[in-house]
Amino acid sequence: MTDLDTFRTETRAWLEENCPPEMREPIRSDKDTAWGGRDQSDMTPAQKAWMDRMGARGWTVPDWPKEYGGGGLSAAETKVLREEMARIRARNPLYSFGISMLGPALLKYGTEEQKKRFLPEIARGEIRWCQGYSEPNAGSDLASLATSAEDKGDHFLVNGQKVWTSYADKADWIFCLVRTDKTTKQGGISFVLFDMRTPGVSTKPILLISGYSPFCETFFDNVEVPKENLVGELNRGWDVAKYLLGHEREMISGMGLGAGGKNPLIEGALATIGLDHDGRLADPLLRAQIALFEVRARAFTAQSERFIDELKAGRAHPAQPSMMKYYGTELNKSRHELMMAAGGSDELEWESEASRGGHHARAWLRTKANSIEGGTSEIQLNIIAKRILELPGA
Numbered sequence: 606m607t608d609l610d611t612f613r614t615e616t617r618a619w620l621e622e623n624c625p626p627e628m629r630e631p632i633r634s635d636k637d638t639a640w641g642g643r644d645q646s647d648m649t650p651a652q653k654a655w656m657d658r659m660g661a662r663g664w665t666v667p668d669w670p671k672e673y674g675g676g677g678l679s680a681a682e683t684k685v686l687r688e689e690m691a692r693i694r695a696r697n698p699l700y701s702f703g704i705s706m707l708g709p710a711l712l713k714y715g716t717e718e719q720k721k722r723f724l725p726e727i728a729r730g731e732i733r734w735c736q737g738y739s740e741p742n743a744g745s746d747l748a749s750l751a752t753s754a755e756d757k758g759d760h761f762l763v764n765g766q767k768v769w770t771s772y773a774d775k776a777d778w779i780f781c782l783v784r785t786d787k788t789t790k791q792g793g794i795s796f797v798l799f800d801m802r803t804p805g806v807s808t809k810p811i812l813l814i815s816g817y818s819p820f821c822e823t824f825f826d827n828v829e830v831p832k833e834n835l836v837g838e839l840n841r842g843w844d845v846a847k848y849l850l851g852h853e854r855e856m857i858s859g860m861g862l863g864a865g866g867k868n869p870l871i872e873g874a875l876a877t878i879g880l881d882h883d884g885r886l887a888d889p890l891l892r893a894q895i896a897l898f899e900v901r902a903r904a905f906t907a908q909s910e911r912f913i914d915e916l917k918a919g920r921a922h923p924a925q926p927s928m929m930k931y932y933g934t935e936l937n938k939s940r941h942e943l944m945m946a947a948g949g950s951d952e953l954e955w956e957s958e959a960s961r962g963g964h965h966a967r968a969w970l971r972t973k974a975n976s977i978e979g980g981t982s983e984i985q986l987n988i989i990a991k992r993i994l995e996l997p998g999a
Contacts, residue, residue, distance in 0.1 A: 613685045617692075623658045624695045627651035631694070631869075634964060635817070638700045641730025643777050659698040660729040666704055668917065669712070673720050674728030680917050684910075702771070703727035703734040705856040707780045710849040714796075714837040723798070735801070736853075737767040737781030737823060738846070744769075745984055747782070748791045748843065752825065754783035761785070761797060761835075763805075763828040769978070773808045773821035776801050780849075786840050796842035798834040805829075815970040816955075816963075850980065851923070854930035855916070857979045859909070870895060870940060873965075874947035891947060898939055905936055924992035931985040934975035941969040 628651055632638060639652040648656070659665050662676060667683045669675020678686065708727055711720055726732040743750040752765025763783055773779070778800055786793030799806075805828040810818040837845045874895065878887045886892040912929055915921040944965055945952045955963035976982040990996045 609681055609685060612682055613689065616686055616689050619662075620689055620693060620695060623655075624690075624693060625651040625655055628655045628696045628698070629694045630696075632696060633961065637696070639696075639698065639730070640700050640733055640772070640775070642733030642775070643731070644775075645730075655696070656698045656730045663728060665699045665701075665730065666708065666728045669708065669724065669728065673712070674725030680914060684914075699730045701727060701730065701733070702736055703732060706736060706849050706853050707734050709852045710780075710796075710845050711836065713848060714845050718833070719798075719836065733772070733775065733777045735770050735773045735776035735779050735823075737770060737779045739769045740766060741768050745981055747846070748794065750782055750784060750794065752781070752783050753787075754785050754795060754797060754830065756785070757829075759832055761795075761830045761832065763797070763799070763825045763830055765825050767823040767825075768820075769811070770808070770821045770823040771819050773801070773823045774810055779806075779823070780836070782842055782846055785842075789840075791843040793840055794842040794846065795839055796836045796845040797830050798836060799828065799830045803828050803830070813971065814973070815967040817967060817971065851926040853979050854926035854985075855912075857930050857934060857975070859933060869965075870898070870944050870947060873944055873952075877947060877949050877951070891943075894943060895947075898936075898943055902936060902940075905932060909933075922993060924988050927980070927985040927988040928993065930979060931982055931989065934972075934982065937975055938972045941965075941972045945969050 627649070636647075639648055639656050641648075641656060645653060656665070660674075663669065663671060663674060664676050664686060666674065667676035667678040667686050668680065669677075671677035676683075676686075703723075704727060708724060711724060715723075723732070727734075737752075738747060738750075740750050740752060750765075752763065752767065754761035754763045761783070763781070765783070767773075767781070770779075778798060780796065780798050783795055783797055784793055785795040801808075805826040807824045807826070808821045809824075811820040811822060812818050813820065836842070874886055874888075874891060878891065881887045886895070909929065912921060912925060915925075948965060951960070952965050952969075954960040955966060957963075960966070991998060
């Protein structure tokens with residue numbers, strides 16, 4: 606038996622023993638996701654137990670170094686862990702912008718003190734982060750941001766506004782782009798971290814068409830940020846920002862893979878339409894559409910695994926996250942369009958207990974933002990055309 610076979614056997618046994626039964630059920634709503642943070646009162650006992658057990662082994666971030674709270678696993682071991690979690694349909698123990706976005710940026714650009722201070726807390730789910738990037742007049746043209754950070758000796762004084770700040774009203778800390786030099790565009794941006802409880806920070810939720818409100822407006826009024834919370838070099842925050850955006854787009858592309866477990870698309874179609882005399886979905890047109898979607902989803906899954914391997918090995922094309930983000934979000938939108946079609950008029954119900962508060966309809970409406978957040982689809986296609994296809998600019 607090889608070392609990897611031994612690792613698989615031991616991992617399988619540990620997961621079977623430690624993953625609570627509730628954490629093997631499909632995710633049915635936002636409440637089923639564990640975000641951790643200072644306030645963990647909304648977490649169920651099973652969610653907390655699963656997060657704590659995985660965090661103690663470093664398996665919330667299995668490929669991070671052990672000295673920063675990770676599992677220290679190789680790429681092959683990390684893949685085995687993911688496969689074994691999928692085998693028992695185990696949920697992700699922790700959803701975290703600290704893991705998917707800030708963590709990789711700190712590993713590359715952070716000081717040793719910053720890594721030791723923040724990364725273990727991120728890995729254990731003890732700190733929840735939000736992202737301060739977009740502004741009312743700086744969305745797709747992010748480099749036009751105006752939120753300022755004035756040098757006050759031992760600290761920066763931050764003033765300005767961010768928008769579309771996901772879960773800002775629930776976050777403990779924010780990683781934020783600020784302007785430290787007004788004489789240049791990309792060259793005048795810095796990347797800072799600060800506590801959302803700092804005096805002068807306030808948030809206002811934005812209500813979406815789905816009825817949910819993960820997004821907020823975030824305001825900074827003379828917020829004092831210690832100089833030691835500057836990540837990377839002064840006025841070189843654009844380098845950090847671009848690196849983080851690559852990981853954000855990788856995270857968003859993952860929506861195309863779905864949540865695993867049972868297939869709500871096929872289940873919904875079977876419940877509404879039923880089978881024909883040959884045991885196939887009775888609607889041939891919808892059957893063909895679902896089959897085509899499943900082929901595309903499987904191809905995207907294979908490409909995603911290849912991309913992650915290349916990314917970890919440092920061989921991924923710099924523009925590849927844009928390609929993955931674009932296709933993943935389009936795939937996710939297609940999934941929800943088909944779910945609505947498969948469920949018929951019942952899927953338009955908005956508030957009943959039977960529809961779980963209009964879960965499918967609200968989720969379908971929420972996907973409309975997928976092609977905007979994290980960089981619009983138009984921006985991603987421009988990047989793909991220029992950097993991958995090497996087409997001439999307009």
